[in-house]
Amino acid sequence: MTTEEQHNREPILSVQNIKKYYPVKQHAILFSRIVNFVKAVDGVSFDIYKGETVGLVGESGCGKSTLARCLVKLEKLNAGEIRIEETDIVTITKRSEELAFRKEIQMIFQDPYSSLNPRKLVLDIIREPLDIHMKRMPFEERNQRVYEILNLVGLEHYHALRYPHEFSGGQRQRIGIARALILNPKIVVCDEPVSALDVSVQAQILNLLQELQEEFDLTFLFIAHDLSVIKHISDKVLVMYLGVIVEFGPTSEIFKNPSHPYTVSLLSAIPIPNPAIEKERIILEGDVPSPVDIPPGCRFSPRCYKADDDLCVTIEPQLVELKPGIFCACHYPEKDKQVIKY
Amino acid sequence: MALKDKKPKLLEVEDLYTYFMTESGVVEALDGVSFDVNYGEPVGIVGESGCGKSVTAQSILQILPRNGKIMDGKIRFQGHDLVGLTDLQMNKIRGRKIALIMQDPLSALNPVISIDEQMTEVIKLHQDVDDNEALEIAIQSLDAVSIPEAESRIFSYPHEFSGGMRQRILVARALALQPELLVADEPTTALDVTIQAQVLEIIKDLQKKQDLGLMLITHNLGVIAEMTQRVHVFYGGRVVETATTEDLFSTPQHPYTRALLSSIPSFSAEKGRLEVIPGFVPQLINPPKGCRFHPRCPWATEICKTKPSMVDLGNGHATACHHYDKLEEY
Numbered sequence: 001m002t003t004e005e006q007h008n009r010e011p012i013l014s015v016q017n018i019k020k021y022y023p024v025k026q027h028a029i030l031f032s033r034i035v036n037f038v039k040a041v042d043g044v045s046f047d048i049y050k051g052e053t054v055g056l057v058g059e060s061g062c063g064k065s066t067l068a069r070c071l072v073k074l075e076k077l078n079a080g081e082i083r084i085e086e087t088d089i090v091t092i093t094k095r096s097e098e099l100a101f102r103k104e105i106q107m108i109f110q111d112p113y114s115s116l117n118p119r120k121l122v123l124d125i126i127r128e129p130l131d132i133h134m135k136r137m138p139f140e141e142r143n144q145r146v147y148e149i150l151n152l153v154g155l156e157h158y159h160a161l162r163y164p165h166e167f168s169g170g171q172r173q174r175i176g177i178a179r180a181l182i183l184n185p186k187i188v189v190c191d192e193p194v195s196a197l198d199v200s201v202q203a204q205i206l207n208l209l210q211e212l213q214e215e216f217d218l219t220f221l222f223i224a225h226d227l228s229v230i231k232h233i234s235d236k237v238l239v240m241y242l243g244v245i246v247e248f249g250p251t252s253e254i255f256k257n258p259s260h261p262y263t264v265s266l267l268s269a270i271p272i273p274n275p276a277i278e279k280e281r282i283i284l285e286g287d288v289p290s291p292v293d294i295p296p297g298c299r300f301s302p303r304c305y306k307a308d309d310d311l312c313v314t315i316e317p318q319l320v321e322l323k324p325g326i327f328c329a330c331h332y333p334e335k336d337k338q339v340i341k342y
Numbered sequence: 343m344a345l346k347d348k349k350p351k352l353l354e355v356e357d358l359y360t361y362f363m364t365e366s367g368v369v370e371a372l373d374g375v376s377f378d379v380n381y382g383e384p385v386g387i388v389g390e391s392g393c394g395k396s397v398t399a400q401s402i403l404q405i406l407p408r409n410g411k412i413m414d415g416k417i418r419f420q421g422h423d424l425v426g427l428t429d430l431q432m433n434k435i436r437g438r439k440i441a442l443i444m445q446d447p448l449s450a451l452n453p454v455i456s457i458d459e460q461m462t463e464v465i466k467l468h469q470d471v472d473d474n475e476a477l478e479i480a481i482q483s484l485d486a487v488s489i490p491e492a493e494s495r496i497f498s499y500p501h502e503f504s505g506g507m508r509q510r511i512l513v514a515r516a517l518a519l520q521p522e523l524l525v526a527d528e529p530t531t532a533l534d535v536t537i538q539a540q541v542l543e544i545i546k547d548l549q550k551k552q553d554l555g556l557m558l559i560t561h562n563l564g565v566i567a568e569m570t571q572r573v574h575v576f577y578g579g580r581v582v583e584t585a586t587t588e589d590l591f592s593t594p595q596h597p598y599t600r601a602l603l604s605s606i607p608s609f610s611a612e613k614g615r616l617e618v619i620p621g622f623v624p625q626l627i628n629p630p631k632g633c634r635f636h637p638r639c640p641w642a643t644e645i646c647k648t649k650p651s652m653v654d655l656g657n658g659h660a661t662a663c664h665h666y667d668k669l670e671e672y
Contacts, residue, residue: 276591283536288536
């Protein structure tokens with residue numbers, strides 16, 4: 001699909017300048033006061049169109065998971081707007097509206113061990129969304145739906161009457177996927193769905209997600225720290241660093257010619273399982289700074305190989321459109337930089 | 343090379359069997375594992391979870407959990423068999439000759455003891471030095487892993503360092519005694535990619551400088567490709583393929599290695615379906631008979647229900663597959 005076609009359509013999910021701060025409290029004997037904030041998500045905006053898979057990458061602590069939790073309203077926002085099609089989901093107060101939006105957006109969690117209740121049967125785990133949202137549907141029909149979805153995710157009927165501990169990691173992730181899809185959502189937020197799995201099982205789950213996406217015309221926000229997974233599954237990539245988006249654009253473009261120095265160093269850091277592929281080595285200094293005291297100016301400047309002492313440490317760069325469809329927040333973006341030489 | 347051949351290898355593991363006795367039965371974690379590491383050579387051990395990678399490291403250093411036991415086999419280190427040595431004798435080898443870096447840098451350091459004590463303790467135990475000299479050695483080795491301001495930071499506690507720095511401290515502690523062999527068990531799995539790149543660079547650098555034998559255990563084929571010269575592929579408690587890193591990636595000769603390589607999303611390929619290995623990693627409590635990969639192998643035949651032996655294909659390439667000569671046709 002071309003960019004022009006996309007411009008003519010309304011995004012299915014639109015995020016405008018969302019912020020999520022967690023207070024850091026200092027405890028006295030009786031009282032506690034807020035001394036600072038962890039700025040987990042600090043002004044993020046992007047649009048996702050129907051049927052797309054948008055990958056979200058970044059290192060631990062950059063706010064990927066917080067962003068995912070904000071999108072499904074597991075966290076209260078400090079500021080910003082999230083729209084699913086036309087509805088602003090942040091300002092919803094009525095229970096009926098709340099239920100309606102939760103049907104549209106579902107989540108698949110990272111850890112297939114702790115995200116399934118060990119005391120419930122698989123049947124009950126997968127049926128639970130129906131019990132909440134489709135109360136009027138006859139019980140037998142709800143069970144029938146569970147059996148249908150089990151088939152779709154590659155499990156057998158008899159699996160429904162077992163407990164989660166009887167399954168392997170990959171099978172549990174299939175149960176998690178079944179639970180997320182049973183309400184026919186439009187958008188699925190996948191928070192590191194394959195990082196806990198072995199590579200051979202990871203491939204099975206990635207293929208399953210792609211098949212389901214085609215069948216149900218799903219839109220994915222796919223979070224991963226593994227760039228090769230992102231490259232494989234997503235149409236567009238969001239690169240996040242310390243609570244902000246530093247680069248956004250079509251996957252193929254960003255992997256071929258990354259613009260932001262952080263994306264460049266990220267690509268250069270991944271070990272590539274092919275000794276024949278050459279790449280430029282850039283080793284970043286230091287660690288990701290704490291999101292409590294964010295460096296002034298560009299957040300990446302203390303670790304950046306291109307940073308100067310003037311602009312980069314004083315003015316925070318804004319996300320601007322470098323080329324059509326490619327957004328980058330950098331004062332000195334790279335042009336035609338090739339990190340991985342195919 | 344001819345000279346080196348006469349010398350015993352740095353590490354030679356021969357037909358090693360390590361079993362675990364559990365309530366639900368005997369787990370055959372290692373089932374006749376043989377491989378070697380040459381002097382100054384970075385060797386990779388790769389496999390999925392439960393394939394026996396970590397148990398191999400634990401067997402070599404004899405730090406198996408209480409219910410684990412080496413049943414049979416030889417572990418020759420510089421020509422001397424380590425199996426059957428007492429704890430007292432092993433203490434002279436652990437740390438001084440063979441050092442270990444583990445996966446989780448937080449649990450490998452004692453949180454209530456400062457770094458200088460944790461480092462000098464090891465140094466004083468193995469070398470005849472006083473406190474000041476030991477501290478000097480410790481600071482030097484922290485310098486070598488690029489810990490900034492090592493002279494003052496050495497008196498800090500583990501929680502004052504980030505994950506990547508902790509792992510570098512562990513590398514420094516392991517290498518302070520200039521061991522002959524470094525066993526690194528998933529040293530960067532808990533770290534972010536940019537930090538992983540830092541730590542790998544340091545290990546690679548020191549490995550070359552100190553002419554260290556490196557046994558790098560990982561599930562990440564990318565790390566293997568960047569760090570090692572030779573690889574042993576593990577599956578279900580056995581070595582299924584041994585090759586130089588280049589050969590392994592260009593001409594894998596075991597169906598498992600082939601499937602593993604094609605199931606990882608590659609950077610060059612266009613978007614499409616990944617090839618998958620059906621089923622899952624076998625349970626070693628009741629492992630499949632014969633070739634342990636045969637229930638998942640697309641080329642399995644009747645003969646695969648018997649145990650295949652390692653076949654040498656030349657140039658250090660060996661594979662444990664009955665159908666090795668026909669793989670090209672598939």
